[in-house]
Amino acid sequence: MRLPASMQVFERGWLSANNILFSGRDGATLVDSGYVTHAPQTVALVGHALAGRALDRIVNTHLHSDHCGGNAALRHAFGSRIAIPVFEADKVRSWDEDALSYRATGQQCDRFDFDETIAPGDVLSMGDLAWQARSAPGHDPHALLFWCADEGILIAGDALWQNGFGVIFPELAGEPGFGEVRATLDVIAQLAPRLVIPGHGAPFTDVDAALQRAYSRLDYLAADPVRNAENAVKVLLKFLLIERRAIPLADVAALFETVPLLVLARERFLPRSSAELAQWAVRALEKAGAAAVRDEKLVDA
C-alpha cells in the first residue's frame, strides 16, 4: 500500500474515526478529528507529526461526533481554519444539537465555529494534491467523499469500509437511505479507486471485494428495515459502551426511553418494551463478542 509522501493516516478505532494528515506547500490539513473524549490524544498526534508546525486547516467528511469531536480542541491548539460540508452550515452556526445528531445519539461534541464550506464538486488542495469533493448520502445525507484522481485514492468516510459501511441513520426517521447508499456505492464503483481510506479500519486496496460485501450488506438491510433498526441499536449501544467502558445492566433499558434515536428505533421498528429490547441488545452484543456481562454491568469487550 503506497501513500503519497504528503499524507499520513492515523488509524484510530471506533470511538474516534481515522484522521488523515496532509502536509505540503499548500499547508497542513487534517481530514476528520475523532471523538471529543480523545481530543487531547488527537492534538498530541497531530502536534507530534507536524513537529512544531501549525495545523492550518481541518476538513470534515461529515459531522458525526466521531469525525469532528476534535475540531474545537485542534482549533484551540493550532488556530486551524475549519471547513465543513456546505449543507451543515446553518446547523453549526446555531449549534443545533438536535439537527446535528448529538442529542439524538446520546453522543457528545464540543461546539466549534467554521470558516469555509465545501460543496460537492469543489476541488481542495491537500498535500499538494487535488481532491474533489463528491456527494455521499446514505449513512449521512450531507456526507462527502474526497477523491484524488491523480493518485486513485478515495477518502470514503463512513460511506465504504473494508467490511460494510456506517449505519443508515435516515431510514430510522422514515427518510430515504437505502437508495442513497446504493447510489453512493455506484459512484465509488465508477471512480474505481486503487486505494480507499475508510473512516474506520485500515486503508485497503481490494476495493472490488469491499464493494461486493457492501452491496450484499445493503441488500440484506434493505430487504427488511427492521434489520437496519436492529443494527442501529447495536451500534449505538456499542458506541455508548466504548465511551463509558461499563453500563450497569439496570440502566440499559432506560437508554431505550431517553436516547432519542433508540426511542425512535423502538417505536417505529422494534415494538417491544424497553426492558425486552435492552435484554435483546445485551445478548446481541455478547453474541457478537462486542460486550460482556460482569458484576451486573455490561462492559466493553
Added chain:
Amino acid sequence: MVPATGLCEGCMRTIDEIVAWGAASDDAKRAIWAEIRRREAQIAFD
C-alpha cells in the same frame, strides 16, 4: 492517554506508534501487536 504510561487506554499504543502505524510494514505492526499483548497482560483492570 494515560500520563503515567504514555499509552492510549483503548489501543495500548504510544503516540509514536499510532503516528507510525499507517506507514508501518506488516512485520512492524506484528511487532507492535506483540508488545500490545504484553502490555495488556500487565494492566490491572478495575
